[in-house]
Amino acid sequence: MSNPAAVSLGRVGAMVLRYTYLLRSSWPRLLEMIYWPAVQMLTWGFLQTYLVQAQGGAPNSAAIAAGALIGGVLLWDILLRGQQGFSFSFLEEMWSRNIPNLLMSPLRPAEFVVALMVMSLIRLAVGVVPVTLMAIAFFGFNLWALGIAFAAFFVVLIFFAWSVGLLVSGILLRYGLGAENLVWSLMFIIQPLGCVYYPVAALPGWLQPICWALPPTYVFEGLRGVLLDHILRTDLMLTGLAIDLLLFAGAAFGFARLLARARRAGTLLQMGE
Amino acid sequence: MSSLLPASNVPLTVEGLCKTYGKTVAVGPLSFSLTVGSTTGLLGGNGAGKTTTIGMIMGLIEPTRGSIHAFGHDMAHERHQVLGRMNFESPYVDMPNRLTVRQNLRIFARLYGVTDIEGKIARLAADLALVEFLDRPSGSLSAGQKTRVALAKALINDPELLLLDEPTASLDPDTADWVRAYLEAHRRDRNCTILLASHNMAEVERLCDRMVMLKRGSLIDDASPAELLARYGRSNLEDVFLDVARGRMNGKNRVGS
Numbered sequence: 001m002s003n004p005a006a007v008s009l010g011r012v013g014a015m016v017l018r019y020t021y022l023l024r025s026s027w028p029r030l031l032e033m034i035y036w037p038a039v040q041m042l043t044w045g046f047l048q049t050y051l052v053q054a055q056g057g058a059p060n061s062a063a064i065a066a067g068a069l070i071g072g073v074l075l076w077d078i079l080l081r082g083q084q085g086f087s088f089s090f091l092e093e094m095w096s097r098n099i100p101n102l103l104m105s106p107l108r109p110a111e112f113v114v115a116l117m118v119m120s121l122i123r124l125a126v127g128v129v130p131v132t133l134m135a136i137a138f139f140g141f142n143l144w145a146l147g148i149a150f151a152a153f154f155v156v157l158i159f160f161a162w163s164v165g166l167l168v169s170g171i172l173l174r175y176g177l178g179a180e181n182l183v184w185s186l187m188f189i190i191q192p193l194g195c196v197y198y199p200v201a202a203l204p205g206w207l208q209p210i211c212w213a214l215p216p217t218y219v220f221e222g223l224r225g226v227l228l229d230h231i232l233r234t235d236l237m238l239t240g241l242a243i244d245l246l247l248f249a250g251a252a253f254g255f256a257r258l259l260a261r262a263r264r265a266g267t268l269l270q271m272g273e
Numbered sequence: 274m275s276s277l278l279p280a281s282n283v284p285l286t287v288e289g290l291c292k293t294y295g296k297t298v299a300v301g302p303l304s305f306s307l308t309v310g311s312t313t314g315l316l317g318g319n320g321a322g323k324t325t326t327i328g329m330i331m332g333l334i335e336p337t338r339g340s341i342h343a344f345g346h347d348m349a350h351e352r353h354q355v356l357g358r359m360n361f362e363s364p365y366v367d368m369p370n371r372l373t374v375r376q377n378l379r380i381f382a383r384l385y386g387v388t389d390i391e392g393k394i395a396r397l398a399a400d401l402a403l404v405e406f407l408d409r410p411s412g413s414l415s416a417g418q419k420t421r422v423a424l425a426k427a428l429i430n431d432p433e434l435l436l437l438d439e440p441t442a443s444l445d446p447d448t449a450d451w452v453r454a455y456l457e458a459h460r461r462d463r464n465c466t467i468l469l470a471s472h473n474m475a476e477v478e479r480l481c482d483r484m485v486m487l488k489r490g491s492l493i494d495d496a497s498p499a500e501l502l503a504r505y506g507r508s509n510l511e512d513v514f515l516d517v518a519r520g521r522m523n524g525k526n527r528v529g530s
Contacts, residue, residue, distance in 0.1 A: 014383030021376045022369065025410075097367035101426070104331045105384045106356045263335040266294070269328050269365050 007114065011107050015115030019089050020122070033127035037077045041131050044073045045139045067227045070141040072196045072220060077128050079157045079194075079216055080187050085123030086116045086165030087172075087183040094177055100269060109259065113252075116169070117162055124158075149226045152237040153219045159244035160215045161187075163251040170251075170258030176267060195220050215240040215247070283345065284309060284434040284466040285330065290339035292325055292490075299325045300490040301339065307434075312460055312467040314477040317487035318518045323470035324365065326487070327438045330468070331361055343434060357385055362427040363438035367419075370412025374403060374422050377411055378429060385430035397425040401455065417448035424452065431463065438470045453479055474510040484510075486517050493517050 023029055048069045093099050102112065135141045143150055164187055171179045190196070193207070194216035200208050211217045218240030225233045262268050284307045291301030300322040307313055315323050328334035330341055332352050341348040343355045368377045375394060382390040398404045401421045406414060411422060420440065427435060440456070441449035453476055460467055460480075471477055477484060478498055486494040486501075494501060494517065498510055505513045 008386075010386065011384050014380050017383070018369065018372070018376075018380045021372050021380075025371050092369070096369040096371075097365075098369055100331070100333055100363070100366040101368065101381070102384075103333060104356065104359075104361055105381065106353060106386065107384050108353060260335070263333065266292070266299075266325065266328065266334040268333040269324065269363075 007108065007111055008106075011111045012115045012118070015107065015112060016118050016122075019092070019115070019119045022092060023123075023126075030126065033081070033123055034130055037081060037127050037131040038134060040077060041070070041073050041135055042138070045070055045135065045141075049139065067141055068224050069197060070135055070139055071143060071146075071223050071227065074128070074132055074135060074141075074143050075153055075157060075219060075223060076191065076196045077131065078124060078154060079161050079190065081124055081127050082120050082158050082161030083165045083168075083187050084183065085120035085127075086162055087168050088123075089116050089119040090165070090169040090172065091180065091183060094172060099173070103268065109256070113166060113255075116165065120158070120162065120165065146226060149222070149232045152232065152234075153222060156215050156219050156237060156240040156244055159241070159248055163244070163247040166248070166251040166255050170255035173255075174258040174262045174265070174267065176270070190214060190216050193217070199224060213243065215244045218243075282309060283307070284343065285468065286340075286342040287326075287330070288340050288342075290326070290329060290341065291337045292322075292329060292334060293337045298490050300329070300487075301337075303339070303487075303490075303492050305485050305492075305495060307466050307468060309433075309466055310460070310464040311483060312456075312469060312481045314481035314484045315468060315470040315487065316472065316477060316484055316514065316517075317493075318472055318514075320489070321472075321487040322490035323472075323487060324363075324438055325490075327361070327363070327436055327468070327470050330436060332356075357430060358432060359434045359436065360385075360427045360430055360432035361436035361438070362420075362423045362440055364442045365438065366423075368411050368422065368426060371410055373408050374398075374411055374414070374425075375407040377422070378425055381426050382429050387430055393429065394425075397428060401425050416443050417445065420444055420448070420452060424455070428459065431465075433465060435465055435467045436470075437467060439472070440469070441471075441473060441476055449473075449476070456480060472514070474514050478510045486514075488517055 093102060132143045135143065146153070168179075168182050168186060171182060193211050194214050195203070195211055196216070197220075200211050200217060200221060203211060218236040222233050222236045222240075225231050225236070286306040288304050289301070290303040292299045293301075303322075303326065305313070315326060317323050325334060329336050330343075330348070332348055336349075343352075344358060346352070346355045348355075372380075378394045378397070379390055382393060387393050394407070398407050401424060403418070403421055403425060406418055406422070411419065414422065424440070427437070437456075441452050444452065456467065457480060459465060467480070469477070469480060481498065483497055484494070484501060485492065494504070496504065501510065501513050502508065505516050507513050507516065
């Protein structure tokens, strides 16, 4: 008999295949994944272009600010779409009343979560990569040119996105589709508190400790550091990643507890569309 | 008797199983075990606790008290060691509607570690008359076709223990008869152990060699169909079911009396 504690790549692959089949079968799903990031980037990008033109006399600082804004928009989309990619894949199981089939199969919760992470990356690749290329074409902002800094930003953001996705999935298991709106809305609290478009110093002092407890804050501060001071603050990235790991462990614990509570409450057989 | 078998060979042992929601007792206490190759009917009217019992055996509902062992493994702590030897079908569970039948079966075959996946799908499709539907979206099928697909999924890993929750619910008589005939043949050919929750007496009479009767979550009787007919002094199981459901006590030899 195989080691019961081992994670099976075959089962992870089966789940990834399941979501890939779904994406391939539905062009509206694929279109929607690109549509919103593109709209978001174009809106903010053209606004920034207008502001740069209006300032006229200070092209250098305006251009830097433009980079910070468009960069913020693109990184925000990585965060938001990363979480939604995770959560939407999970939601698909609830919409199709397939959760009991999965929980009764040899698929382990950890394998399910790894598959959702992989799908989050695949959906990001489909949805956000084309938009980063559009940002180069329309506004001359190349996120990829940030190199190692971009890699560090991505890692910190995606772990936070997965933590939120995992916790929301647990809440969905326990409370059913009545909690579905959390998938769409929960991450938006990060937009003001994660200081996506302005520095932490712009916020009231009492709010700043809360901001610094959120890993995305370190990324967006780091982005401004790279664009304005041309320095990658590794201390910020390491602190963000450390908080990320703590939050991910907490989200995994929360997911396990919520799954156990759903089993105790007997709600797993009652969920559906 | 199942108790004479080595623990690891007993497909299912349920001991003192209870499920309560607040002060409401949904099931229990309930004890029974299944012998290899048997088909046992879990019977009772609506709200008797059949689906809750199946849900607890599947691990989807946590028992308040009691234990469940499958092939000697405690389902509370070791379920992943035996889930590959089990499978189930329930009308309360669906499969992704947008995926084709073949895609769905392929995914579950991978989850259960089936070798020769395409060959297995082809054989099941032939057995269950699904060949012409294999490349159609599961959501476009009729109720009878969906039931056959769900059965194909339940049999994809050649389970030694098969849990069926009202497998012919909402099917027309012809399709229901076809499904019952298939299950009879499958049990005979594969020596598979089946636990079948139902309130369809014709189905139970045809398929089951033993019946566990529930009422409001409690065990009312546990015997073969012939023994039940004798105990209740009835000529068919429909009347026995009505006796149990309406609290009529013809049988003086009832379990516990």
